[in-house]
Amino acid sequence: MKPIKKLVLLSLIASLCACHTVASTSKDKPMQKTNSILDNLTFECKHEVRPPIDKEVHSLYDYALYHDLHNMWRGKKGDEVWQNMAVYYRIAAYNGDYQANLRLQWLLETKRVVVKKPQTEVYHLNKELEKTLPATAMYKLYYHLDSNYGVKTTPGGKFAYLRKAADMGSREAQFAMADILKWINDRNTLDFRINLVKQLLNCASQQGMGKAAISLGTILELSEQYSEAIYIYHQGVIAGDQPSAFKLYRAFDKRQKHPLNKGIDQDLERATRYKMIDDYLFKYYFLKPTVPDLDEIVPLPPAKLPSWDGKIAFQRWFEGPSPQKPSDELMQKLAEKAGLDWQTGLPLKK
Structure with a gap:
């Protein structure tokens, strides 16, 4: 690849990413140590294992999430809905539900759930998260370093948290490391960094x-690897990335005159389905919907298109009735198991 094109590629990555990586030095040219983040940098893609969640425990999360998301558009910070749903999230989180844990941390960080000491509660939730998702918990420590959440480090030690989280398998850390690598202004390490950024994005997108998928897909597209880009964009749509859906809409509708048109046949029905999904993800971005059922709606060629009612699974769930409210008996049982007050979700006073 020509030097100019490499610089354009890295500039494009820089405008799209937010990632971090671990990599090895080039065998042909020793890497110049112009930035401490590059020192001894090696990368081996590791995925964080997400353990199964007990269905009974997860029923608390399902109920809370439904009402939490329906409050997202008009809800006020600290209102009754979010304060009440926090109880369900707390009890689920301290019974091993990492999805409830992460959602409650976010609600506390954004002050939608209001407590006297949010930093303290987030700290304890993250300690609990270490039991199920240690890599994500490590990334959260890095995330909180500049936010007065009780996490401190020595000067220059901030990125140790991020590198460790990426090594452990945190997709957020891998993405964040790529973001750092792309902004380093050093031509001597350009090839090295482009390679690492691609590895990190690929690992995070997987x-x-x-x-990560939209960023990696764009790199592949610029490199004229169109079929690979289409596959990565498809994975991005599954993860809920709206720009990936828009890319695929344009790819299958050759009237759009897009580079992705090359090497594939026009398929207006596929284009229409991707556009419908694109529209939904764009309109309801604040709900953070995903499309795990994408292959049941619009699988990649040569698979034939199945029948479809025009809605993704998330949309049916969101537009449907509320999940059943967990019984007081279940709340009491799970709260007691975790040493919590079942009416607040907070630790019992000793």
């Missing part, structure tokens, strides 16, 4: 990070 784990369901939509932002």
Whole structure:
């Protein structure tokens, strides 16, 4: 690849990414140590294992999430809905439900759930998260370094958290490392960094990070690897990435005159389905919907298109009735198991 095109490629990555990586030095040219983040940098893609969640415990999360998301458009910070749903999230989180844990951390960080000491509660939730998703918990420590959440480090030690989280398999950390690598202004390490960024994005996208997929797909597209780009964009749509859906809509509708048109046949029905999904993901971005049922709606060629009612599974769930409210008996049982007050989800006073 010509030097100019490499610089354009990295500039494009820089405008799209937010990732971090671990990599090895080039055998042909020793890497110049112009930035401490590059010192001894090696990368081996590792995926974080997400353990199964007990269905009974997860029923608390399902109920809370439904009402939480229906409050997203008009809800006020600290309102009754979010304060009440926090109880369900807390009890689920301390019974091993990492999805409830992460959602509650976000609600506390954004002050939608209001407590006297949000930093303290987030700290304890993250300690609990270490039991199920240690890589994500490590990334959260990095994330909180600049946010007065009780996490501190020595000067220059900030990126140790990020590199460790990426090594452990955190997709967020892998994406964040790529973001750092792309902004380093050093021609001597250009080839090295482009390679690492691609590895990091690929690893993160394999784990369901939509932002990594759109970034990696764009790199492949610029490199004229169109079929590979289409596959990656498809994975991005599954993860809920709206720009990936828009890319595929344009790819299958040759009237759009897009580079992705090359090497594939026009398929207006596929284009229409991707556009419908694109429209939904764009309109309801604040709900963060994903499309795990994408292959049941619009599989990649040569698979034939199945019948479809025009809705993704998330949409049916969101537009449907509320999940059944967990019984007081279940709340009491799970709260007692975790040493919590079943009416607040907070630790019992000793």
